[in-house]
Amino acid sequence: MTPEDLPDPDTSMEVLPGDVAxxxxxxxxxxCLLIDCREDDEWRINRLPGARLAPLSAFATEAARLLPAPDIPCIIYCHHGMRxxxxxxxxxxxxxRPCWSMAGGIHAWSETIDPSVPKY
Structure with missing residues (x-):
């Protein structure tokens, strides 16, 4: 899969863990950027390969630092997909515009992609 294969952002806000894999x-x-919007204490428990941390509590500042241009596709994940x-x-x-949430968060990743990722 390539970033061009991601769904139209006008019709979808989420992608599945398998798409991210x-x-x-x-x-x-x-x-394509992979951004973890959980907090630092959660980041220390587990994280996905290639992810960058931008806690939701400081998201505006961190996102500006991590996203070099508004056209770079990015996937955001958290614990269960709400944040x-x-x-x-x-x-x-x-x-x-080209950004999506990973449905089910890192918990769904652990359930469907990589059971070695610790759950909490």
Whole structure:
């Protein structure tokens, strides 16, 4: 999967964990960003490969630092997918259209993609 295969942001706010797993190469090469909007204490428990931390509590500042251009696709995740939806809404309202929340968050990743990722 490539970033071009992601759903139309006008019709979808979420992608599935399997879609994110399929984007591993694009994430590794910086063609798609993976942003964890959980807080630092959660980040220390577990995280996804290639993810960058931008806690929702400081999201405006951190997102500006992490997102070099408004056209770079990004996937946001949290614990269960609720905070990441708020982060996507914020980004889109500030001109960053190509962004999606990972449905079910890191918990769904642990359930469906990689059971070695600790649950909490």
């Amino acid at each position: 399929a984007l591993a190469e694009a994430i590794e090469h910086g063609k 990441s939806l708020r982060a996507v809404e914020w980004l889109r309202s500030h001109g960053h």
